[in-house]
Amino acid sequence: MTDTSSTLRIVWVYPDLLSTYGDQGNALVLRRRAEQRGVCTEIVHVNSSDRVPREGDIYLLGGGEDRPQVLAAHRLRACGGLLRAAEDGAVVLAVCAGYQIVGESFGDDEANPLPGVGLLDIRSGRGQHRAVGEVVADAAPALGVGQLTGFENHQGRTALGPGVAPLAETRVGVGNGDGTEGCFRGRVIGSYLHGPILPRNPALADVLLGWAMGDLPPLPPSWSERLHEERLAAAG
Numbered sequence: 118m119t120d121t122s123s124t125l126r127i128v129w130v131y132p133d134l135l136s137t138y139g140d141q142g143n144a145l146v147l148r149r150r151a152e153q154r155g156v157c158t159e160i161v162h163v164n165s166s167d168r169v170p171r172e173g174d175i176y177l178l179g180g181g182e183d184r185p186q187v188l189a190a191h192r193l194r195a196c197g198g199l200l201r202a203a204e205d206g207a208v209v210l211a212v213c214a215g216y217q218i219v220g221e222s223f224g225d226d227e228a229n230p231l232p233g234v235g236l237l238d239i240r241s242g243r244g245q246h247r248a249v250g251e252v253v254a255d256a257a258p259a260l261g262v263g264q265l266t267g268f269e270n271h272q273g274r275t276a277l278g279p280g281v282a283p284l285a286e287t288r289v290g291v292g293n294g295d296g297t298e299g300c301f302r303g304r305v306i307g308s309y310l311h312g313p314i315l316p317r318n319p320a321l322a323d324v325l326l327g328w329a330m331g332d333l334p335p336l337p338p339s340w341s342e343r344l345h346e347e348r349l350a351a352a353g
């Protein structure tokens with residue numbers, strides 16, 4: 118990794134296992150929005166055979182199929198780098214399979230509960246039906262990002278414990294399965310939203326960047342804001 122404290126280090130965790138649904142776009146949007154503000158960035162790809170460094174600023178985990186997800190959880194627990202980075206205050210965005218495995222436990226493809234990494238007080242099992250389609254959800258007011266849009270494709274359902282707050286209240290779609298979507302605690306966010314989530318919700322990208330870098334100047338609206346408005350209108 119570049120030894121420059123002013124460089125924003127974005128760590129893309131396990132692209133070999135958790136990269137099924139285009140979630141790498143989240144890293145590209147973070148880099149673009151940071152660089153538009155004059156911040157140098159580095160995207161570090163960490164495959165599952167590699168050690169997860171604890172020196173990153175923002176860690177991203179994407180979606181994945183059931184069996185790669187089990188392997189990813191096993192390796193992340195064995196390595197410990199992600200847990201230590203989060204304890205040090207790093208920002209984490211975990212999507213779908215990534216969301217489930219940063220929780221306390223999740224069900225494998227036969228619904229056997231397996232231990233997760235333990236960053237979020239959530240437990241995921243399997244629903245009767247696969248949740249597939251567009252999602253619109255009202256984000257927690259504390260985040261100041263308005264409505265979120267995205268696309269979901271998952272069998273899992275997630276129960277939130279008292280240690281986390283819902284990321285959003287679901288208007289369209291399934292999300293966690295109880296009327297909420299995703300959750301957060303401190304600087305760790307989990308969500309079922311692909312799309313990927315950050316290109317479709319640039320205000321949320323700026324929340325993550327703000328947590329990592331401090332106050333940010335606003336950017337002029339771009340295609341990302343237009344896409345956000347278009348998807349909200351289409352879902353309404």
Ligand code: GLN
Binds near residue numbers: 179
């Ligand atoms: N395998 C998990 C599920 O079906 C996660 C799917 C995903 O990442 N899209 O719930």
